[in-house]
Amino acid sequence: MKRLEGKIALVTGGTRGIGAAIVRAFLTEGATVAFSGTSSGSIARAAASFGADGPHHGFLADLSRDGAASDLVDVVIEHFGRIDVLVNNAGIVSRLSEWELTPEEWDRVHDVNLRAVFFAARDAALSMRRNGGGAIINMSSIAGQHGGIAGSPAYASSKAAVIGLTRSLARRFAPHGIRVNCLAPADIETDATANWPQELRDKLNAMTPLGRFGDVEEVSGAAVFLASREASFVTGQTLAINGGAYMQ
Secondary structure, eight states, X not given: OOTTTTOEEEETTOSSHHHHHHHHHHHHTTOEXXXXXXXXXXXXXXXXXXXXXXXXXXXXXXXTSXXXXXXXXXXXHHHHSOOSEEEEOOOOOOOOOTTTOOHHHHHHHHIIIIXXXXXXXXXXXXXXXXXTOEEEXXXXXXXXXXXXXXXXXXXXXXXXXXXXXXXXXXXXXXXXXXXXXXXXXXXXXXXXXXXXXXXXXXXHHHTSTTOSOBOHHHHHHHHHHHHSGGGTTOOXXXXXXXXXXXXX
């Protein structure tokens, strides 16, 4: 039997990169998958890549908008009846330094990377509670663990907060049979990193004991594990996927 057979999953930011890899992995493991994107074009392209006849459906969502995370959860539940697994993958990066940051940029990053994560998790948990439990996976980053290198303090702080939020929700949701865990990837080979200067890639690889960027499948495989019964006694944890670049 496939590990996610019969499960209804929602993956935010599921049109490309790590999010799309998680959608594919969940589909392979038997789940029906809802995914969100920020444009109709990106959703259509992702849906075509997942297979026209597959058990998946894309939803338009701008998670920077007030109420968008709750609206997304509501429309997915209306479409599929429930949510068993939520992956809070959608996020944005800021490169502004501590000297350049504005209140508007700070809020923009935290609105998507933290506020939307909480409200999607809270509202999905209401569905999970009614149906006897579920699994929530939040996406953090190595920047949230060691402070970041090239990214903005706004990004690093939002991803550090996701780790704390994961622990808080894990304690509160556990009595309802809902597990909450976190993934913290480092540099992963995606379209977002493909054009990074070779000098930067060499610097990052030199800081990584395994000496390379990760693959999206190395993140999506961890997401499948945390969503499945194999992780039924795992909650409140942050799984680092970073080639040894940060060790706790």
